[in-house]
Amino acid sequence: MSDIEELVDEIDRGRCVAFVGAGFSAPTVPTWRELLAEVGALLAAGRALEPTVAEQLARLADHGAKVNLDALAQQLSDAGRDDFGRALQTVLTEREVHERSHNRRQLLSEIPFAAVLTTNFDTILPGRVPTNNDYRAVLRDEGRRWYDVSADRFSALKLHGDIQDPTTVVLRKRDYRRMLYKDPHRLSFLRALLATRTVLYLGFSFHDAYLNELRSEVLAVMGDDEERELSPVAYAIVPDADESTVRYYRSHEGMVLLPYDSRDDHAGFDVRLAEIHQRTSPRYKLGEVIRDRRILWVDAHPQNNAAEIRQLEETARAVGGDCRFDPVETVEQALAVLRDGPRDLVITQWGYREGHEPTASRLLHAMRGANLSAPVIVYASGDHAADNRREALRLGAFEYTSERSALFREIEQVLREVRVG
Numbered sequence: 576m577s578d579i580e581e582l583v584d585e586i587d588r589g590r591c592v593a594f595v596g597a598g599f600s601a602p603t604v605p606t607w608r609e610l611l612a613e614v615g616a617l618l619a620a621g622r623a624l625e626p627t628v629a630e631q632l633a634r635l636a637d638h639g640a641k642v643n644l645d646a647l648a649q650q651l652s653d654a655g656r657d658d659f660g661r662a663l664q665t666v667l668t669e670r671e672v673h674e675r676s677h678n679r680r681q682l683l684s685e686i687p688f689a690a691v692l693t694t695n696f697d698t699i700l701p702g703r704v705p706t707n708n709d710y711r712a713v714l715r716d717e718g719r720r721w722y723d724v725s726a727d728r729f730s731a732l733k734l735h736g737d738i739q740d741p742t743t744v745v746l747r748k749r750d751y752r753r754m755l756y757k758d759p760h761r762l763s764f765l766r767a768l769l770a771t772r773t774v775l776y777l778g779f780s781f782h783d784a785y786l787n788e789l790r791s792e793v794l795a796v797m798g799d800d801e802e803r804e805l806s807p808v809a810y811a812i813v814p815d816a817d818e819s820t821v822r823y824y825r826s827h828e829g830m831v832l833l834p835y836d837s838r839d840d841h842a843g844f845d846v847r848l849a850e851i852h853q854r855t856s857p858r859y860k861l862g863e864v865i866r867d868r869r870i871l872w873v874d875a876h877p878q879n880n881a882a883e884i885r886q887l888e889e890t891a892r893a894v895g896g897d898c899r900f901d902p903v904e905t906v907e908q909a910l911a912v913l914r915d916g917p918r919d920l921v922i923t924q925w926g927y928r929e930g931h932e933p934t935a936s937r938l939l940h941a942m943r944g945a946n947l948s949a950p951v952i953v954y955a956s957g958d959h960a961a962d963n964r965r966e967a968l969r970l971g972a973f974e975y976t977s978e979r980s981a982l983f984r985e986i987e988q989v990l991r992e993v994r995v996g
Contacts (some may be wrong), residue, residue, distance in 0.1 A: 598778025660741030702731030866896020
């Protein structure tokens with residue numbers, strides 16, 4: 576199995592967490608030098624800065640000049656006080672979001688990661704500063720369901736704060752000390768996460784000393800034995816890594832590097848991300864298998880399934896296709912449709928009424944008797960689900976489910992395996 580296939584498998588199993596760094600936002604967000612230069616210019620317009628601070632600001636334009644960026648950030652904060660946060664917010668929120676940033680956010684939102692964490696505090700990724708409830712949800716496997724994997728439901732955990740509330744941002748030396756020593760829950764969470772999940776690093780330069788130290792702690796716990804190669808615990812999309820660097824990270828850091836050529840303004844990063852999206856996105860995979868399919872849906876109350884049908888239609892359109900539904904209310908109507916022509920899939924309610932054979936049971940019996948062939952999924956309430964599922968499978972149903980996310984998963988599976996007509 577190749578490196579990318581192993582990563583795809585980890586994502587599909589719900590074991591992978593995305594960790595997003597500054598490089599992800601680079602098409603829109605300025606570099607740290609540029610950010611401090613713009614913040615400094617805003618502050619200088621309203622007050623006189625100390626000569627040494629003004630001199631350092633002037634040197635930022637010369638990328639060959641050495642400037643202590645940590646110290647300068649703290650000095651600008653000291654000089655600007657409350658205005659520093661507002662200036663930072665202005666620089667980061669009044670920029671037009673680049674199309675590539677939009678595309679990256681869309682792709683990321685549709686990959687079924689167990690969670691998305693970021694050290695970015697800009698507005699490219701929607702999200703929030705994590706709480707203990709968020710830590711619990713990630714560590715206790717309360718991951719996103721199929722229909723949560725979309726841009727409108729996407730939310731990242733912002734470990735270094737959110738610029739919408741500048742007081743939460745981690746940028747200065749004091750901010751890092753506050754995060755590291757006054758919020759021990761965050762480090763405990765990260766240790767547990769790195770030890771129990773596979774991590775995909777996106778846009779990271781690995782310059783955060785505390786994150787590197789945490790990774791080293793986890794590797795030591797897992798057994799950093801020079802006699803054997805470490806099993807992969809992380810992946811990273813990185814620019815221009817040569818073969819020796821790839822081997823080093825695999826052998827000594829337990830990390831699989833997925834390199835790309837940084838020429839053409841890092842377009843290779845987007846190619847890598849798009850490949851992972853195409854191979855893991857539930858919407859993309861489902862859209863591909865339901866495009867140009869015909870599905871018969873049998874339910875005495877068709878309005879109950881309107882949301883599911885609408886979502887499936889939108890999913891097919893998202894990949895440039897179409898999915899046609901034939902909603903009917905009775906078994907007799909369903910048989911007439913099947914006699915008129917084959918259908919790729921039949922979805923039916925269980926349809927229990929006291930004193931009557933359930934709808935699904937009658938349909939499965941009738942299809943067998945009339946030699947009408949199509950896979951059948953029973954989509955029903957959770958009442959008596961175990962007994963009903965056992966009976967449905969005995970009668971030849973492909974699956975019985977009570978949850979929307981499970982229904983979509985079963986549709987993807989059965990249509991990937993079977994094409995009628």
